[in-house]
Amino acid sequence: MKKVLAILVILISANSFAQSKYQQGMTKAFELWQSEKPWDAANLFERIAQVETENWLPPFYVAQINVFNSFSEKDKEKMVAQMKKARDFLNDASALTENNPEILVLEAQLLTAWVVYDGQQYGMKYSQKIADLYRQAFELAPDNPRVVLGKAQWDIGTAKWFKQPTDVYCDDIKRAIELFETEEPAGEFYPRGGGEYAHTVLKENCES
Amino acid sequence: MNLSRDQLTTFLILAISALFFQNITYAQTTISGQVTEKNGSPLEGVNVYLEGTYDGITSDAQGRFEFSTSETGVQTLIASYLSYESFMMAADVSQMNDLVIRLREDVNSLDTVVISAGTLEASDNSKVSVLKPLDVVTTASALGDFVGALQTLPGTTTVAEDGRLFVRGGDAAETQIFIDGIRVFTPYTPTTNNAPTRGRYSPFLFDGITFSTGGYSAEYGQALSSVLLLNTIDEPDQDKTDIAIMTVGGGVGNTRKWEKSSLSFNANYINLAPYLAVFPDRNDWEKPFETFAGESVFRRKFDNSILKVYAAFDNSNFELTQEDNNLPDGLYFKLKNSNFYTNASYSGELDKNWQYHAGASYTHARNDVCIQGDEIENMENSAHLKMKLRKRFSNRVKLSFGAEQFLTDFTETYNNSFVSERYGFNNGISAAFTELDLVFSRKFAMKLGARGEHSQLFDQFTLSPRASVAYKTGKNSQLSLAYGDFYQQPMNDILKFSSDLKAQKTQHYILNYQYVADNRILRAEAYRKEYSNLVTFQGEFPGFDGDYMNNGDGYAQGFDLFWRDNKSVRNVDYWLSYSYLDTERLYRNYPTAATPSFANTHNLNTVVKWWIEDWKSQIGFSHTYSSGRTYTNPNMPGFLQEKTKAYNSLSVNWAYLISQQKILYLSVNNVLGFKNINGYQYASTPDMNGNFNRRALRPAADQFFFVGFFWTISEDGTDNQLDNL
Numbered sequence: 059m060k061k062v063l064a065i066l067v068i069l070i071s072a073n074s075f076a077q078s079k080y081q082q083g084m085t086k087a088f089e090l091w092q093s094e095k096p097w098d099a100a101n102l103f104e105r106i107a108q109v110e111t112e113n114w115l116p117p118f119y120v121a122q123i124n125v126f127n128s129f130s131e132k133d134k135e136k137m138v139a140q141m142k143k144a145r146d147f148l149n150d151a152s153a154l155t156e157n158n159p160e161i162l163v164l165e166a167q168l169l170t171a172w173v174v175y176d177g178q179q180y181g182m183k184y185s186q187k188i189a190d191l192y193r194q195a196f197e198l199a200p201d202n203p204r205v206v207l208g209k210a211q212w213d214i215g216t217a218k219w220f221k222q223p224t225d226v227y228c229d230d231i232k233r234a235i236e237l238f239e240t241e242e243p244a245g246e247f248y249p250r251g252g253g254e255y256a257h258t259v260l261k262e263n264c265e266s
Numbered sequence: 267m268n269l270s271r272d273q274l275t276t277f278l279i280l281a282i283s284a285l286f287f288q289n290i291t292y293a294q295t296t297i298s299g300q301v302t303e304k305n306g307s308p309l310e311g312v313n314v315y316l317e318g319t320y321d322g323i324t325s326d327a328q329g330r331f332e333f334s335t336s337e338t339g340v341q342t343l344i345a346s347y348l349s350y351e352s353f354m355m356a357a358d359v360s361q362m363n364d365l366v367i368r369l370r371e372d373v374n375s376l377d378t379v380v381i382s383a384g385t386l387e388a389s390d391n392s393k394v395s396v397l398k399p400l401d402v403v404t405t406a407s408a409l410g411d412f413v414g415a416l417q418t419l420p421g422t423t424t425v426a427e428d429g430r431l432f433v434r435g436g437d438a439a440e441t442q443i444f445i446d447g448i449r450v451f452t453p454y455t456p457t458t459n460n461a462p463t464r465g466r467y468s469p470f471l472f473d474g475i476t477f478s479t480g481g482y483s484a485e486y487g488q489a490l491s492s493v494l495l496l497n498t499i500d501e502p503d504q505d506k507t508d509i510a511i512m513t514v515g516g517g518v519g520n521t522r523k524w525e526k527s528s529l530s531f532n533a534n535y536i537n538l539a540p541y542l543a544v545f546p547d548r549n550d551w552e553k554p555f556e557t558f559a560g561e562s563v564f565r566r567k568f569d570n571s572i573l574k575v576y577a578a579f580d581n582s583n584f585e586l587t588q589e590d591n592n593l594p595d596g597l598y599f600k601l602k603n604s605n606f607y608t609n610a611s612y613s614g615e616l617d618k619n620w621q622y623h624a625g626a627s628y629t630h631a632r633n634d635v636c637i638q639g640d641e642i643e644n645m646e647n648s649a650h651l652k653m654k655l656r657k658r659f660s661n662r663v664k665l666s667f668g669a670e671q672f673l674t675d676f677t678e679t680y681n682n683s684f685v686s687e688r689y690g691f692n693n694g695i696s697a698a699f700t701e702l703d704l705v706f707s708r709k710f711a712m713k714l715g716a717r718g719e720h721s722q723l724f725d726q727f728t729l730s731p732r733a734s735v736a737y738k739t740g741k742n743s744q745l746s747l748a749y750g751d752f753y754q755q756p757m758n759d760i761l762k763f764s765s766d767l768k769a770q771k772t773q774h775y776i777l778n779y780q781y782v783a784d785n786r787i788l789r790a791e792a793y794r795k796e797y798s799n800l801v802t803f804q805g806e807f808p809g810f811d812g813d814y815m816n817n818g819d820g821y822a823q824g825f826d827l828f829w830r831d832n833k834s835v836r837n838v839d840y841w842l843s844y845s846y847l848d849t850e851r852l853y854r855n856y857p858t859a860a861t862p863s864f865a866n867t868h869n870l871n872t873v874v875k876w877w878i879e880d881w882k883s884q885i886g887f888s889h890t891y892s893s894g895r896t897y898t899n900p901n902m903p904g905f906l907q908e909k910t911k912a913y914n915s916l917s918v919n920w921a922y923l924i925s926q927q928k929i930l931y932l933s934v935n936n937v938l939g940f941k942n943i944n945g946y947q948y949a950s951t952p953d954m955n956g957n958f959n960r961r962a963l964r965p966a967a968d969q970f971f972f973v974g975f976f977w978t979i980s981e982d983g984t985d986n987q988l989d990n991l
Contacts, residue, residue, distance in 0.1 A: 083320050097324065101322070104313055105319075108315075108317065109318060136348070186980065187503040187504065190504045
């Protein structure tokens with residue numbers, strides 16, 4: 059009987075060490091994303107999203123991949139299709155969470171993608187809205203590095219456009235970099251990172 | 267049962283391991299196959315998975331997929347990919363082997379053909395849009411009036427002294443304006459003879475403008491030539507206050523936003539007295555034009571629906587004496603107008619495939635006019651009720667239908683020292699319409715519709731068929747064809763004297779070619795319009811003894827060209843529109859068929875906007891050339907037999923962004939000071955030599971100057987305005 063118990067203990071503990079399907083799926087998706095297969099990752103996040111219907115993270119990442127990739131998409135029609143898909147999944151995600159600065163930042167980035175798509179048409183239309191989203195996000199989470207970075211980047215763009223000094227915002231970017239270094243994600247698979255990108259932004263805007 | 271200890275051990279181990287390993291050892295099924303397009307070429311990147319499970323994979327470069335699942339029995343397999351319709355298949359997983367899945371292109375995607383015959387859009391839909399919402403305020407000649415901006419589009423005739431929309435040989439009353447699908451009965455502010463009118467409504471409240479110059483949907487009726495559809499903004503961006511200070515007056519606006527609802531209002535006061543003191547015009551003003559106007563929009567969102575309530579009122583008055591050939595002291599004219607319009611609409615989804623839109627409008631308009639001692643007072647109360655349902659059977663088949671009721675009650679009194687009369691009419695029109703949208707493929711689409719109307723005043727029923735098809739001829743080009751019958755009752759100025767009439771009719775035939783690529787649009791459209799049952803009468807003006815009949819008819823034909831390009835030259839956006847029109851009609855008091863004075867052969871508009879980054883300025887030019895319009899010279903035989911010289915006007919504007927919140931705006935209309943002539947007025951009696959003397963009808967002023975300062979105050983605005991501002 060001792061043997062039986064031993065085997066039982068082993069089996070049960072093995073089971074509890076094993077990851078849940080959700081964890082396996084999310085881990086795999088991040089691996090795909092890191093190995094530069096963003097669309098495979100997006101597809102996997104989408105599959106997870108249609109099972110985990112109460113969790114905002116999977117649809118959030120589907121939206122994020124579509125937003126990030128639309129910036130570099132050359133085919134205008136594909137770009138619009140991606141931005142529309144991002145909008146759908148962002149709506150799904152925001153219905154599952156409240157007052158979430160990550161959602162606000164991603165929405166601001168999505169609108170920025172529209173401005174990139176056609177500045178003449180969407181520049182005036184969305185610039186106020188984008189500034190407003192960053193402002194809301196900043197009120198909710200003044201120490202979230204992505205909020206700080208996104209807001210600073212947008213403010214720099216505006217200041218440059220109006221030929222005004224950008225020093226204040228460069229300090230904000232430096233602060234974002236510090237925040238990235240010490241950031242503890244709010245939960246498992248929560249958004250993190252962006253520190254490397256922050257260095258790029260600093261280099262492009264403040265060191266020339 | 268009596269088991270030994272060893273037997274028990276073995277049994278337990280087996281049982282537990284069976285339990286634990288069941289999803290590995292038990293029924294692992296492989297699902298495999300290939301995803302292709304309709305023509306068989308493989309699709310990479312398709313998400314193939316079993317619905318409600320984690321099991322799935324992304325198809326590879328050959329379109330192949332293979333994954334295993336522990337699910338059993340009947341499951342739903344989904345293959346989804348951007349810009350394609352999702353594929354779904356329910357089957358037993360054991361049968362999901364070597365599947366061949368063909369995905370159909372999603373006809374909702376951007377490169378699907380759009381029915382574009384007759385339609386000019388100003389919206390965010392870059393596919394069909396020729397104007398952008400902001401163009402209304404940045405086009406040099408428009409002066410912030412949406413009607414003015416539309417006059418730079420093809421299909422319109424420049425009738426400088428009027429300012430309303432004249433489309434393809436039709437008079438201004440042949441164009442109807444709708445806000446959120448509900449008709450506006452009195453869209454223009456009243457004006458005097460030689461000064462153009464403006465649209466009553468602020469361009470900032472609308473984010474979509476559709477201007478159809480023919481062949482429009484069965485949803486719209488009572489317009490022989492054209493409809494202009496304005497949609498109010500669903501959700502404003504943020505709380506803000508707008509302040510405008512102009513050389514002709516001022517305005518304030520405010521928008522408040524809550525979680526589910528928002529309220530905007532704006533108010534304007536315009537007084538031309540200071541301007542006229544500095545730049546006197548050809549009129550002798552006793553009281554220069556003065557107007558006070560306000561507008562308000564309330565919007566509330568519910569879970570699956572939205573309610574919008576729009577209200578506008580304005581009060582205008584002026585008093586002047588105009589030069590007149592037959593009156594040595596000039597023509598005295600005084601007007602007081604008050605107008606109230608409200609419109610409520612409620613729309614939403616019933617379930618996924620049903621949409622509804624219900625709305626109502628009410629107009630109350632009053633005019634007190636005094637002409638040379640004759641007092642005319644009229645009052646119009648009009649209402650429009652409408653209900654529309656739309657069913658989406660699939661992405662490819664949609665059906666909409668609805669019903670509406672128009673009601674107009676008009677009374678007028680006429681008083682002078684000799685007569686005192688009171689007259690009017692009470693008019694009701696009931697209508698029903700239906701429309702079927704069919705999309706056969708991304709290349710081929712069709713719209714079929716019909717509209718039935720019953721006039722209570724005439725006791726007449728009319729049926730109007732409408733049809734249009736569109737075919738994609740290349741990646742960026744398409745052809746559309748449209749046909750339609752359109753009926754419209756005579757306007758108030760006729761109906762108030764006679765109701766023993768019928769509806770007037772036009773038939774439209776339109777062929778449209780459109781090329782859209784990379785911020786360039788080329789649009790060419792040819793058309794033919796046939797008029798019948800136009801109202802005719804006797805006498806100089808409509809009156810009681812006019813002998814009204816539906817004996818008139820006519821035609822209009824021509825072509826329109828439009829080219830817009832904001833790609834070729836950096837920071838320059840320009841468009842050209844040209845219209846050729848050939849039209850004649852027998853109507854009103856015409857003795858014979860003739861080209862009316864509001865129609866001309868050639869119209870060419872050039873609009874250029876140049877953004878100068880270093881100056882933070884946009885400089886705009888707008889040039890209008892319009893060939894001569896007809897007039898009757900009583901010294902010669904014939905009717906409308908002569909033409910004025912061509913009309914030319916170059917307008918320039920400069921918008922300077924002081925900061926993101928502050929804009930300084932300057933504009934000059936007709937900067938080169940062309941001496942334009944709109945027509946001639948002849949004396950009613952000949953002089954001693956038997957000659958009828960004439961006087962050129964000139965605009966009240968050749969040029970118009972405008973300076974305005976626009977300031978928006980918003981919460982993040984101060985945030986964005988950098989520290990030194």
